[in-house]
Amino acid sequence: xxxxxxxxxxxxxxxxxxxxxxxxxxxxxxxxxxxxxxxxxxxxxxxxxxxxxxxxxxxxxxxxxxxxxxxxxxxxxxxxxxxxxxxxxxxxxxxxxxxxxxxxxxxxxxxxxxxxxxxxxxxxxxxxxxxxxxxxxxxxxxxxxxxxxxxxxxxxxxxxxxxxxxxxxxxxxxxxxxxxxxxxxxxxxxxxxxxxxxxxxxxxxxxxxxxxxxxxxxxxxxxxxxxxxxxxxxxxxxxxxxxxxxxxxxxxxxxxxxxx
Amino acid sequence: xxxxxxxxxxxxxxxxxxxxxxxxxxxxxxxxxxxxxxxxxxxxxxxxxxxxxxxxxxxxxxxxxxxxxxxxxxxxxxxxxxxxxxxxxxxxxxxxxxxxxxxxxxxxxxxxxxxxxxxxxxxxxxxxxxxxxxxxxxxxxxxxxxxxxxxxxxxxxxxxxxxxxxxxxxxxxxxxxxxxxxxxxxxxxxxxxxxxxxxxxxxxxxxxxxxxxxxxxxxxxxxxxxxxxxxxxxxxxxxxxxxxxxxxxxxxxxxxxxxxxxxxxxxxxxxxxxxxxxxxxxxxxxxxxxxxxxxxxxxxxxxxxxxxxxxxxxxxxxxxxxxxxxxxxxxxxxxxxxxxxxxxxxxxxxxxxxxxxxxxxxxxxxxxxxxxxxxxxxxxxxxxxxxxxxxxxxxxxxxxxxxxxxxxxxxxxxxxxxx
Numbered sequence: 048x049x050x051x052x053x054x055x056x057x058x059x060x061x062x063x064x065x066x067x068x069x070x071x072x073x074x075x076x077x078x079x080x081x082x083x084x085x086x087x088x089x090x091x092x093x094x095x096x097x098x099x100x101x102x103x104x105x106x107x108x109x110x111x112x113x114x115x116x117x118x119x120x121x122x123x124x125x126x127x128x129x130x131x132x133x134x135x136x137x138x139x140x141x142x143x144x145x146x147x148x149x150x151x152x153x154x155x156x157x158x159x160x161x162x163x164x165x166x167x168x169x170x171x172x173x174x175x176x177x178x179x180x181x182x183x184x185x186x187x188x189x190x191x192x193x194x195x196x197x198x199x200x201x202x203x204x205x206x207x208x209x210x211x212x213x214x215x216x217x218x219x220x221x222x223x224x225x226x227x228x229x230x231x232x233x234x235x236x237x238x239x240x241x242x243x244x245x246x247x248x249x250x251x252x253x254x255x256x257x258x259x260x261x262x263x264x265x266x267x268x269x270x271x272x273x274x275x276x277x278x279x280x281x282x283x284x285x286x287x288x289x290x291x292x293x294x295x296x297x298x299x300x301x302x303x304x305x306x307x
Numbered sequence: 308x309x310x311x312x313x314x315x316x317x318x319x320x321x322x323x324x325x326x327x328x329x330x331x332x333x334x335x336x337x338x339x340x341x342x343x344x345x346x347x348x349x350x351x352x353x354x355x356x357x358x359x360x361x362x363x364x365x366x367x368x369x370x371x372x373x374x375x376x377x378x379x380x381x382x383x384x385x386x387x388x389x390x391x392x393x394x395x396x397x398x399x400x401x402x403x404x405x406x407x408x409x410x411x412x413x414x415x416x417x418x419x420x421x422x423x424x425x426x427x428x429x430x431x432x433x434x435x436x437x438x439x440x441x442x443x444x445x446x447x448x449x450x451x452x453x454x455x456x457x458x459x460x461x462x463x464x465x466x467x468x469x470x471x472x473x474x475x476x477x478x479x480x481x482x483x484x485x486x487x488x489x490x491x492x493x494x495x496x497x498x499x500x501x502x503x504x505x506x507x508x509x510x511x512x513x514x515x516x517x518x519x520x521x522x523x524x525x526x527x528x529x530x531x532x533x534x535x536x537x538x539x540x541x542x543x544x545x546x547x548x549x550x551x552x553x554x555x556x557x558x559x560x561x562x563x564x565x566x567x568x569x570x571x572x573x574x575x576x577x578x579x580x581x582x583x584x585x586x587x588x589x590x591x592x593x594x595x596x597x598x599x600x601x602x603x604x605x606x607x608x609x610x611x612x613x614x615x616x617x618x619x620x621x622x623x624x625x626x627x628x629x630x631x632x633x634x635x636x637x638x639x640x641x642x643x644x645x646x647x648x649x650x651x652x653x654x655x656x657x658x659x660x661x662x663x664x665x666x667x668x669x670x671x672x673x674x675x676x677x678x679x680x681x682x683x684x685x686x687x688x689x690x691x692x693x694x695x696x697x698x699x700x701x702x703x704x705x706x707x708x709x710x711x712x713x714x715x716x717x718x719x720x721x722x723x724x725x726x
Binding site (some may be wrong): 087114115116120184185187188189191192193194196227267269270274275277278279281282285286288289292293295296299300303304305307 | 343344382385386388389395396399541545546549550552553556557559560563564566567568570571576577579580581589706
């Protein structure tokens with residue numbers, strides 16, 4: 048039994064190794080950050096999420112949409128957990144297009160918590176045209192949409208460098224150590240002291256990059272904390288049940304002369 | 308099957324059973340004499356049934372919230388993940404469930420290969436099983452298209468384009484499959500429809516698979532025919548049910564580990580980028596469970612040749628019972644074949660690995676070597692080894708001494724412990 052179990056785990060391991068993902072040649076491995084949301088019981092740093100939202104709102108949101116998030120998400124458990132009043136105030140600070148009204152006209156009104164995050168551009172084409180032909184991707188699931196996840200996003204944010212000698216860059220193209228192909232059309236938007244954090248934290252580039260990455264990680268996986276918590280409970284339950292069933296099995300099979 | 312006819316005790320039971328013998332069926336399933344020496348590799352049938360039912364139940368719920376439209380599919384998946392109560396859990400069970408399903412089916416298939424379960428008189432069980440496997444691949448491929456991410460779109464494009472390799476009518480067939488002149492909204496719609504249909508076809512085939520199994524009964528690690536019922540068998544319930552339950556729970560722990568702690572590790576990050584017909588991903592790779600076939604496909608420089616070889620790699624399995632010339636079922640008593648079996652396992656794993664790598668340089672060489680070996684194993688090794696091999700002495704029954712040689716009366720016991 049031990050042998051077959053061992054064989055089973057070896058086989059499953061081999062199957063998993065057998066699809067090691069691809070890696071492109073030019074890429075430098077992203078910086079490994081010890082995120083609080085890593086690991087089996089990882090949770091988000093609430094203060095960092097709130098600061099990250101501030102960075103997103105004041106810096107990223109002028110080009111990047113987050114169309115799958117609603118303002119109400121900002122107050123939900125496992126997220127930045129802004130208070131109900133704060134969420135209402137945040138939503139109300141955006142003018143949202145609604146309609147058509149009874150006359151068939153579109154109109155704008157202050158945002159409500161149930162509204163989706165307002166996008167900076169009406170459509171992909173407008174966003175692309177306004178950004179030198181490069182569409183600033185929607186950031187709702189960006190952390191899940193990039194190999195390397197949060198580490199990669201953070202690394203790109205702090206990875207701007209002068210191009211090495213011999214590398215010519217076109218106008219509106221920047222050199223980034225961690226970006227695939229090293230060329231990025233997003234300028235380096237973070238500089239020390241750019242935002243004034245409400246909680247008084249010093250807004251260094253590194254701090255802002257970490258905070259906004261934490262925020263994006265939550266945006267991509269808003270269920271993460273609940274998932275981790277439920278997962279631990281489910282595994283404990285399954286292990287206990289397995290033990291009980293194992294003992295029952297031993298008992299039942301003891302009636303005959305065969306080992307199980 | 309039980310020797311004696313089952314007679315229900317209650318009057319109502321007798322009334323029903325005379326009209327529809329459901330209770331007889333139930334009694335048959337409960338009493339079904341099963342070899343007592345089945346090892347844990349035999350628990351994957353039950354695990355696979357669980358996988359299928361899990362996929363069907365979670366899939367039905369997902370279909371209540373999913374929108375099969377090119378403009379809305381991606382957003383509807385995010386809606387499931389964010390707004391539907393426990394939508395993230397249901398979707399992660401479904402997406403990881405597909406991988407767990409294939410993990411289990413590969414173990415199940417290789418178990419059959421090792422112990423010769425495909426051989427007479429179980430050829431029909433084997434063939435139905437392969438039909439299930441084929442349908443599983445179709446269902447999984449179409450399911451992967453539904454979120455309408457980049458890998459969905461480009462995976463669908465690559466696979467459907469394979470049919471354009473067919474001479475003369477290839478392009479027409481591809482257009483017909485697409486319902487358009489490229490992978491587009493009509494393609495997504497029909498894939499959704501078929502993705503919903505196929506699991507129920509699989510369910511029907513599973514019934515036939517089990518029915519066909521219950522005619523000759525289970526093979527076993529020793530691979531010999533046994534008297535049923537006898538002291539070599541145990542009733543299915545409670546002996547096998549409790550053992551299957553234990554194995555299933557261990558499997559579920561691994562399953563839950565993926566779902567709760569690394570739900571996206573088996574997928575490709577590009578599939579969280581909405582489908583864009585204008586941007587081709589740097590590397591288009593299928594899900595891990597299709598990679599060996601992808602490697603075979605790409606190992607041939609000619610498109611039609613690659614397609615033929617890839618389909619042959621699956622269809623050759625259908626004639627396996629007739630390619631294997633050995634009279635001995637279990638590889639436990641086949642010292643030479645046993646080694647080739649493990650070489651095949653390594654070969655398939657290697658093909659899977661190179662299938663995930665770019666088709667160039669050393670990977671291409673490995674893919675070609677692996678492909679050639681894969682076919683050699685079935686076309687040459689199996690018939691020749693079966694013919695020439697000197698097999699080890701085989702026990703007369705699971706609990707009795709060996710038939711020939713006779714030197715080691717304890718061999719049956721040893722086999723029992725070993726496997």
